[in-house]
Amino acid sequence: xxxxxxxxxxxxxxxxxxxxxxxxxxxxxxxxxxxxxxxxxxxxxxxxxxxxxxxxxxxxxxxxxxxxxxxxxxxxxxxxxxxxxxxxxxxxxxxxxxxxxxxxx
Amino acid sequence: xxxxxxxxxxxxxxxxxxxxxxxxxxxxxxxxxxxxxxxxxxxxxxxxxxxxxxxxxxxxxxxxxxxxxxxxxxxxxxxxxxxxxxxxxxxxxxxxxxxxxxxxxxxxxxxxxxxxxxxxxxxxxxxxxxxxxxxxxxxxx
Numbered sequence: 344x345x346x347x348x349x350x351x352x353x354x355x356x357x358x359x360x361x362x363x364x365x366x367x368x369x370x371x372x373x374x375x376x377x378x379x380x381x382x383x384x385x386x387x388x389x390x391x392x393x394x395x396x397x398x399x400x401x402x403x404x405x406x407x408x409x410x411x412x413x414x415x416x417x418x419x420x421x422x423x424x425x426x427x428x429x430x431x432x433x434x435x436x437x438x439x440x441x442x443x444x445x446x447x448x
Numbered sequence: 449x450x451x452x453x454x455x456x457x458x459x460x461x462x463x464x465x466x467x468x469x470x471x472x473x474x475x476x477x478x479x480x481x482x483x484x485x486x487x488x489x490x491x492x493x494x495x496x497x498x499x500x501x502x503x504x505x506x507x508x509x510x511x512x513x514x515x516x517x518x519x520x521x522x523x524x525x526x527x528x529x530x531x532x533x534x535x536x537x538x539x540x541x542x543x544x545x546x547x548x549x550x551x552x553x554x555x556x557x558x559x560x561x562x563x564x565x566x567x568x569x570x571x572x573x574x575x576x577x578x579x580x581x582x583x584x585x586x587x588x589x
Contacts, residue, residue: 434558
C-alpha cells in the first residue's frame with residue numbers, strides 16, 4: 344500500500360501528482376503537499392491522478408480539503424482519473440465541486 | 449477457492465493493511481471491479497467501527513464465504529453501541545452541497561452504493577453487518 348505525492352508549479356497552475364492509494368494512512372501526506380501547493384497562491388490546482396489506484400472516503404475528505412482550502416476563484420481540476428476512482432468521487436457528489444479533465448488538463 | 453478463515457483485528461485504522469490482505473483472499477474469485485468495491489466497503493465499515501463505535505474489547509471480527517460462483521458475503525461484527533450502517537444518523541449539514549458539508553458521512557454512502565446487499569442485526573450485544581458483493585454485468589456503453 345504505497346503512496347507518493349509531490350507538487351510543482353507550471354506557470355499559474357500548481358500540479359499535485361498523486362500515485363498509489365489515498366486512504367486514512369496517506370491522507371495526512373496529501374494534505375501537507377496540497378497545503379504547500381496552495382500556499383504558493385496558484386490560479387488553478389491540478390490533481391494529476393492517473394496513477395491513483397484507490398480512493399476511500401478518507402481520500403474523498405482530502406479532495407474536500409483541497410476544495411475548501413483553495414480560494415473560491417481557484418479551479419480544482421482532476422486529471423487522468425481512473426474509472427473506479429471517478430465513480431467514487433461522483434457517488435459522493437463531489438463532482439460538482441471539482442472539474443474532471445483528461446491528462447493534458 | 450474457499451474463503452479465508454475469519455479474523456479478529458484491532459478496531460483501529462492501523463489494522464487496515466491486515467484487513468486489506470484478508471479481503472484480497474476473499475475477493476479472489478471476483479472480477480477487478482467487484483474486488484475493488486469489496487475492499488472499499490469492508491475498509492469503510494472497519495474504519496467506521498474504529499472511529500465511532502470503539503467497542504470495549506477493541507476488536508472487529510470479520511468472516512466471509514462464497515455466495516454462488518460470482519459473489520461473496522462478508523460479516524463485520526463488533527461489540528460497540530448499536531449502529532445500523534444502512535441507517536446512519538442524519539449528518540449535520542445534510543441539506544448543504546457536499547463541498548460545504550462537514551466531512552464524515554461519505555463512507556456509508558459508498559457502502560450503500562458498492563454493496564449488492566447489506567443486512568444488519570443486533571444480536572447478543574453485538575453489531576452484525578452482513579454485506580454481499582457480486583460481479584456485476586458490464587454497464588452498457
